[in-house]
Amino acid sequence: MVKARGRKKRPGKRKGNSRWRWLTRLFWLSVVVGLLFLLALDAVVYQKFTGKKWSLPSHVYSRTLELYQGLSLSREQLKWELDSLGYKRVAAAKTPGQYSVSSRRVEIFSRGFEFWDGSEPARLMTLTFAGNSVSGLVDAKRVEMPLARLEPMIIGGIYPAQKEDRELVQLGQFPPALVEALVAVEDQGFYSHHGVSFRGIFRAFVANVKQGRIAQGGSTLTQQLVKNFYLDQQRTLTRKALEAIMSVLLEIHFSKDEILETYFNEVYLGQAGERSIHGFGLASRHYFQQPVEELELHQIALLAGLVKGASYYNPWRHADRAQQRRDLVLDVMARQGVISTEQAAAAQKKSLGVVSSRSGGGRWQYPAYLDLVKRQLRGDYQASDLETEGLRVFTNFDPQVQRKLERRMVSRIENLESGYRITAGDLQGAAVVVRVGAGEVLAIAGGRQPGYAGFNRALDARRPMGSIIKPAVYMTALEQPSLYTLSSQINDTPISVKSENGEVWQPRNFERKSHGQIPLYEGLGYSYNQATARLGMDVGLPAIINTVRRLGYEGRMRELPSLMLGAVEMSPLDVAQLYHTIAANGFYSPLRAINAVFTAENAPLKRYPFAAEQRFDPAVMHLIHYALQVVLREGTGKSVYKRLPQDLVLAGKTGTTNDQRDSWFAGFSGNYLSVVWMGRDDNGKTPLTGGTGALQLWTDVMSELDNRSLVFNQPEGVSYHWVETDTGLLGRKGCAGSRYLPFIDGSEPVENGRCIPEPLDNVVDWLKDKLGW
Numbered sequence: 001m002v003k004a005r006g007r008k009k010r011p012g013k014r015k016g017n018s019r020w021r022w023l024t025r026l027f028w029l030s031v032v033v034g035l036l037f038l039l040a041l042d043a044v045v046y047q048k049f050t051g052k053k054w055s056l057p058s059h060v061y062s063r064t065l066e067l068y069q070g071l072s073l074s075r076e077q078l079k080w081e082l083d084s085l086g087y088k089r090v091a092a093a094k095t096p097g098q099y100s101v102s103s104r105r106v107e108i109f110s111r112g113f114e115f116w117d118g119s120e121p122a123r124l125m126t127l128t129f130a131g132n133s134v135s136g137l138v139d140a141k142r143v144e145m146p147l148a149r150l151e152p153m154i155i156g157g158i159y160p161a162q163k164e165d166r167e168l169v170q171l172g173q174f175p176p177a178l179v180e181a182l183v184a185v186e187d188q189g190f191y192s193h194h195g196v197s198f199r200g201i202f203r204a205f206v207a208n209v210k211q212g213r214i215a216q217g218g219s220t221l222t223q224q225l226v227k228n229f230y231l232d233q234q235r236t237l238t239r240k241a242l243e244a245i246m247s248v249l250l251e252i253h254f255s256k257d258e259i260l261e262t263y264f265n266e267v268y269l270g271q272a273g274e275r276s277i278h279g280f281g282l283a284s285r286h287y288f289q290q291p292v293e294e295l296e297l298h299q300i301a302l303l304a305g306l307v308k309g310a311s312y313y314n315p316w317r318h319a320d321r322a323q324q325r326r327d328l329v330l331d332v333m334a335r336q337g338v339i340s341t342e343q344a345a346a347a348q349k350k351s352l353g354v355v356s357s358r359s360g361g362g363r364w365q366y367p368a369y370l371d372l373v374k375r376q377l378r379g380d381y382q383a384s385d386l387e388t389e390g391l392r393v394f395t396n397f398d399p400q401v402q403r404k405l406e407r408r409m410v411s412r413i414e415n416l417e418s419g420y421r422i423t424a425g426d427l428q429g430a431a432v433v434v435r436v437g438a439g440e441v442l443a444i445a446g447g448r449q450p451g452y453a454g455f456n457r458a459l460d461a462r463r464p465m466g467s468i469i470k471p472a473v474y475m476t477a478l479e480q481p482s483l484y485t486l487s488s489q490i491n492d493t494p495i496s497v498k499s500e501n502g503e504v505w506q507p508r509n510f511e512r513k514s515h516g517q518i519p520l521y522e523g524l525g526y527s528y529n530q531a532t533a534r535l536g537m538d539v540g541l542p543a544i545i546n547t548v549r550r551l552g553y554e555g556r557m558r559e560l561p562s563l564m565l566g567a568v569e570m571s572p573l574d575v576a577q578l579y580h581t582i583a584a585n586g587f588y589s590p591l592r593a594i595n596a597v598f599t600a601e602n603a604p605l606k607r608y609p610f611a612a613e614q615r616f617d618p619a620v621m622h623l624i625h626y627a628l629q630v631v632l633r634e635g636t637g638k639s640v641y642k643r644l645p646q647d648l649v650l651a652g653k654t655g656t657t658n659d660q661r662d663s664w665f666a667g668f669s670g671n672y673l674s675v676v677w678m679g680r681d682d683n684g685k686t687p688l689t690g691g692t693g694a695l696q697l698w699t700d701v702m703s704e705l706d707n708r709s710l711v712f713n714q715p716e717g718v719s720y721h722w723v724e725t726d727t728g729l730l731g732r733k734g735c736a737g738s739r740y741l742p743f744i745d746g747s748e749p750v751e752n753g754r755c756i757p758e759p760l761d762n763v764v765d766w767l768k769d770k771l772g773w
Helices: 011-050 073-086 176-186 198-209 222-229 237-251 255-265 281-286 297-306 319-335 341-348 368-377 383-388 400-418 465-480 520-525 529-539 541-551 563-564 572-583 620-635 637-642 694-704
Strands: 060-061 100-101 105-109 113-115 118-120 125-128 133-139 154-158 164-166 266-274 273-277 391-395 425-435 440-445 489-492 516-519 594-598 603-605 652-656 663-669 672-680 717-724 738-744
Touching: 011 717, 060 368, 073 100, 073 105, 073 400, 100 154, 105 237, 113 133, 113 440, 164 281, 164 620, 176 297, 176 319, 198 652, 222 237, 222 255, 255 281, 266 281, 266 297, 273 281, 281 297, 281 620, 297 319, 319 341, 368 425, 368 440, 391 603, 400 440, 400 489, 400 520, 400 694, 425 572, 440 572, 465 520, 465 529, 465 541, 465 563, 465 572, 465 620, 489 520, 489 529, 489 694, 520 717, 520 738, 529 541, 529 563, 529 637, 541 563, 541 572, 563 738, 572 663, 620 637, 620 652, 620 717, 620 738, 637 694, 652 694, 672 694
Parallel strands: 060 391, 164 273
Antiparallel strands: 060 154, 100 105, 105 125, 113 118, 125 133, 266 273, 391 594, 425 440, 425 672, 489 516, 594 603, 652 663, 663 672, 717 738
16 A cells, blocks of 8 residues: 655745744834834933923122112213123114213113012113212103112123033024024024925035035034934934934924024033033123124124034134124025125124123123122032022122222232332232121122132131231220220330240330330220230230120131230131121121022022121220221321321221231221232232231222211210320310320219310311311
8 A cells, every 4th residue: 555645844934934923023123112212212302302401500690780869970980880781882772782971971771680679671761970970860751760770790600510501591582683594504494394304414415525525514403402402422323313313303392483492592602711601692691791682683693603613713713714604694694585685795894793702791700709609609508509590699799899999909019019129920919898887798809810710818818917906905905994995004015925835925016116105095096016915915815805706707716815916817808707897886797798599580599688786885886996097097097098088087907917928907988898908829028017008909999989987976875085195184175185085984084184285286186077176
């Protein structure tokens, strides 16, 4: 029987089916993975675009200039402020950000600003001047205005780690010409493509082939945004494909206007030191010191041209390149019909119009003051909030006072180096100006070089105080009226104090002369070291240290006799805190750089209101104010009145340390306190005393400020009596050596001295007008 032959299996067919199944599976797996990848990529694109796009730096503002009739402000000072704010001088102010000047008038079209207490609209106003003050303020209808405010300057910021700075602007605030210029130059098909322009890619490919190099890119504005906003700067095919996919996804979810607004705020447009300039809003201030909505056509074209390469076309470093690029943008706009050929030609005739590179749009010119602001902010806010939340920090910084301080600092130090034959560049200085009573820090010079962001001597140079600590010694004594008065006789003779370790302290007067028995006020007025040391040893070091603490110093102090003559190191800001308590009639107020902090949306976060604590009796303060006036009228600071008005009541104290290594002066009027230090960074000797160095700069600065006399009214519990200064006994008007001195009631002498008649003209009379005798 023959068996049927079975069919042979075909292994090739089975293998083919298996391969096909695997390819099918691989295909669908790839589809699934691709879809998952697209979904994940889509989520990334959507979430970042709808979430918090940027880490926004905090911006720091100056004080607001309030304009009103009677304001002490010259026409030139107002012009400087307007120029610093980026206002444009024109024949007639017609739009915000413009001003015009005539012989006695300044017409301003102010910008609107969102202040902490409400929105200030843009408005036209006219100010008239009489001398150095505002005599009239009217609006566009010639109606008198009680008050108007100019927007504050942005003086700096606190930036995230990547140092990106930007000013967010809504699309509707950008000039239409800027939008049209960017689209015309960078992406003519922006409103018709869906994220990727194949026509643009082909055009770029042809251009690159013709030139044999990458001469033109095919990226759309959307692709440029994706590259800058989501990706890195790598140039690979994979990265390019990813960029294209994300661009399409972005266009699916968001409108052209939303994409354009983000692009306008993201694009990199320059560098200011470590700080990178992003967005057209900030770039406008950086290059032109103007808000972007005020830009003219030639300025708009320059900014649009910088998109191609902000470093390559830097208008400060490469002005010719920048101008060629700007003119090309104008030509393209004309060809596209965005502007007429006449408009393009007119704009091409104009200069680039950028501000000086140093101004940087008004930012980072005042690093010493900004340093103080940052330190005070860090006590209330975390660094991450300051660097990323876009806080608005309003300060007490007065750019007018700062300008005067910086100018005088430079000229006086150069003058001293020349006059005393000090090696040029060796002498340094620092200064702080404070508003008396309010405790507002108005200006700071951290060194002789304006705008230098290095060592801040005003805050960090801790130098021996010298004689400017002496008021604390005399205040400690005067707080014991049963023991000490201004007429108390103290001994100005050599003194030796032996310490526990056997060292002997032997202070001597600066001029190496002794004066025997002197009245107490004279010891401070003439800064006699021996008399002060004897008085200090009598009242005790613990009591003196307590007085310094109450004046406002919280640092370390060693209980050594030399402390009485200034062997304690303080910064100029520390000294300003002490002297502000003295100037404020014994009321302690922490010195404040910051006025208020608001969120990016202008919601209040924290205010820094004025706070005061009375730490000294007004009667004691009246006596110490008298003695500090003696310093300037008769003593070590009397050169002040060679340049300042005789009827201006001032008080202050000179300070000189061993070997004249430090020159100090701290003094005040009724509304300004200034502290000045001069010396060398290497602590070397100088030929300067407090009177020949720091006092001269102090006088320079105060001569430029609108000072009011120190309020020196006789307080309750104080009475004036004629006293013989050489005996401390009661005298009479017209007696030789008699002086009219204030006493805390009950502390005045009761025993009469002998009276030798003397013409009244020989009696110290600088208080005549003040007290009416």
